[in-house]
Amino acid sequence: MSDRDREFSDFVAAQMEPLRGLAYLTCGDWQAAEDAVLVALAKLYVKWRRIDNPAAYARTAVVRAAIDETRRPWWRRERAQSNAMPDRPDARDDTNAVDERLRIREALQKIPARLRAVLTLRYLEGLSIQETAEALGCPEGTVKSYTSRGLEALRAAMGAEVFVSRENYRAARAV
Amino acid sequence: MPHELSEMLRDAQADAPPPRYGVQDALRAGRKRQQRRRALWAGTGSAAAVLAVAAAVAVPQLLPAGSGRSTTVNAGSTTASKAPAKAPFAYPSTAFSGTFAKYTVGDLTVDGTVLVTPGYQVASITAPGRGQAYEDENGDRYYAPNVIGHVVTYAKGVFDPSRARKDPKAGAGYFHAGEKKQAIKPGLPAPYAESTYTWKYADDAWAQVIVGGGLKYPATKLASIAQGLTGGAEQPVKVGLRLGYVPAGFALGAAGTTSDYLGATFDGTSYLRLIKGEFPYEKLTGTVGDPFIVRDKQLPILSLQIYPAREQKYDAPGTAAYCPQEGLCYRYTADKKFFVELNGGGFIGNTEMLKMLNSVTFANPADRSTWFAATEAVG
Numbered sequence A: 001m002s003d004r005d006r007e008f009s010d011f012v013a014a015q016m017e018p019l020r021g022l023a024y025l026t027c028g029d030w031q032a033a034e035d036a037v038l039v040a041l042a043k044l045y046v047k048w049r050r051i052d053n054p055a056a057y058a059r060t061a062v063v064r065a066a067i068d069e070t071r072r073p074w075w076r077r078e079r080a081q082s083n084a085m086p087d088r089p090d091a092r093d094d095t096n097a098v099d100e101r102l103r104i105r106e107a108l109q110k111i112p113a114r115l116r117a118v119l120t121l122r123y124l125e126g127l128s129i130q131e132t133a134e135a136l137g138c139p140e141g142t143v144k145s146y147t148s149r150g151l152e153a154l155r156a157a158m159g160a161e162v163f164v165s166r167e168n169y170r171a172a173r174a175v
Numbered sequence B: 001m002p003h004e005l006s007e008m009l010r011d012a013q014a015d016a017p018p019p020r021y022g023v024q025d026a027l028r029a030g031r032k033r034q035q036r037r038r039a040l041w042a043g044t045g046s047a048a049a050v051l052a053v054a055a056a057v058a059v060p061q062l063l064p065a066g067s068g069r070s071t072t073v074n075a076g077s078t079t080a081s082k083a084p085a086k087a088p089f090a091y092p093s094t095a096f097s098g099t100f101a102k103y104t105v106g107d108l109t110v111d112g113t114v115l116v117t118p119g120y121q122v123a124s125i126t127a128p129g130r131g132q133a134y135e136d137e138n139g140d141r142y143y144a145p146n147v148i149g150h151v152v153t154y155a156k157g158v159f160d161p162s163r164a165r166k167d168p169k170a171g172a173g174y175f176h177a178g179e180k181k182q183a184i185k186p187g188l189p190a191p192y193a194e195s196t197y198t199w200k201y202a203d204d205a206w207a208q209v210i211v212g213g214g215l216k217y218p219a220t221k222l223a224s225i226a227q228g229l230t231g232g233a234e235q236p237v238k239v240g241l242r243l244g245y246v247p248a249g250f251a252l253g254a255a256g257t258t259s260d261y262l263g264a265t266f267d268g269t270s271y272l273r274l275i276k277g278e279f280p281y282e283k284l285t286g287t288v289g290d291p292f293i294v295r296d297k298q299l300p301i302l303s304l305q306i307y308p309a310r311e312q313k314y315d316a317p318g319t320a321a322y323c324p325q326e327g328l329c330y331r332y333t334a335d336k337k338f339f340v341e342l343n344g345g346g347f348i349g350n351t352e353m354l355k356m357l358n359s360v361t362f363a364n365p366a367d368r369s370t371w372f373a374a375t376e377a378v379g
Helices: A003-027 A030-047 A054-067 A094-109 A113-123 A129-136 A140-158 A166-173 B005-013 B023-055 B068-082 B219-227 B350-358
Strands: B097-100 B103-105 B108-116 B120-135 B141-154 B174-176 B194-202 B205-212 B231-236 B241-243 B250-256 B270-276 B301-308 B322-325 B328-332 B338-343 B360-362
Touching (some): A003 A030, A003 A054, A003 A113, A003 B005, A003 B023, A030 B023, A094 A140, A094 B005, A113 A129, A113 A140, A113 B005, B097 B120, B108 B141, B174 B219, B194 B219, B205 B219, B241 B301, B328 B350, B338 B350, B338 B360, B350 B360
Antiparallel strands (some): B097 B108, B097 B231, B108 B120, B120 B141, B141 B205, B174 B194, B194 B205, B241 B360, B250 B270, B270 B301, B301 B338, B322 B328, B328 B338
16 A cells, blocks of 8 residues: 555544534435545545645535535625524433434424535534635625524524534634 | 534434445545546547647637637637627616627627626626536536626616726726635635726616636726627527416516526526515625625525536436425426426425426427526516
8 A cells, every 4th residue: 555545544544434424414314425425535535645634625525515515606795693592501311312313303404405514514513604615615604694594494493492602603703 | 402503413413324435445436536537637638639729719618628718819809809890788678688799808708698687687708718627427527618707787876886996907997806815724725806897887887897816817808898898689588497386475586597606507507586575786896696685684585597417416216396305406307308406595395395396387498499588487
């Protein structure tokens, strides 16, 4: 195995699972998510050593493969983001964890894929607005707008029980 | 039970099934892709040499990416210099009609009207060479037209010129060179803002030439595109489908062969945007995409776009309407060569979207003579 292949293999071993999760949250289907990750990693292999940040490249390629962003370029106006968040949560009831997980997945599936992708990149991956815009190939205003709409839709689907912690909110807003 | 969003997203990923692919699969897929790319380049390299000789003047768009601009500039310039006097331009007198005529400036071509709204109409600017590369499900590459920008003419009173900046090189117009933005992370290319040339084409009526800043076009180049603005006979914009059912309150908001995002499109593509509520076309400084905000409130919009079948990523058997996910539904034409995508944006449910798609009458997307006037396409 060449040095290049060894480096690539080490990267894949470390990143494949997080990328699979990211793809799943974006497209809502484990099989499609795995296919998207494989396509993204194949692209990354071709460009290996020609890009400085393989993790960012892979993340972008995975999300784009999952929602097919490149086909519909975006051109948006900015929209102010609502800062209103519901109250802090009660203690988690672990006995209902599985039911809750199913309910969460069902709620996420009710949101259009692009909105879901924005929420995932910002609040799970911790990307800034600028980074999310770059990953999705869209203006920062669109990210703001979709964050707002995504949260609104998720709250509607979950019964207004979704909030963003102050730490995560700040982290996701930081450029 | 309340949920913190990041925890909620992590929870949703839990209990994943065992992975189907491993490191070796990724390595194999990468090697295979690299081999295919090498074979592709070897093949297109020889083919391109033949094309470059045969089509340098007559069919410049067939030249491979990156080679077109330098070899076809002169041919384009000759066309411009020998062109007859251009027809005067006038803004359409009726909504959803276009008045752009096709014209060339050097190696650039300003195509006819590609999008109309109640506030402005848009023509695309195409350069020689290939545009965005795509790959179909078989791994075969195909390319979009090389659209490098747009000419936008705004209706009287719609555009706000107060933010336009004067440049001595821009003649009578205002020029802004699209600046390079900061790269988000090392290794990623830094994006550019758009370069714009803004000028007044009639009393209280403004127009813009908008191109990617990375192309580094000088003010004089954009000014020459503006000076070449040529009018054509006013014609209603047509689309490749007609809707038999439209949800209550929605009305035609835009129509053309590209969407509000003004992307490069393929033959047979057409677009309709429906909007619920009055969007005020005033004080614009550019074209409008989603979201359409009025007094901090988002107006509901729906978009329908016809694509060639190879653009489909959510294939399904038959030609019945289907929704692979919430807010996104499709229906194929009878010959399955094209499909329409309906994007509900979360404003209407899939049941309502399916009702809309089931009411669609397709023209032949490949034959524009069969298309419907946009105003008739939305009942």
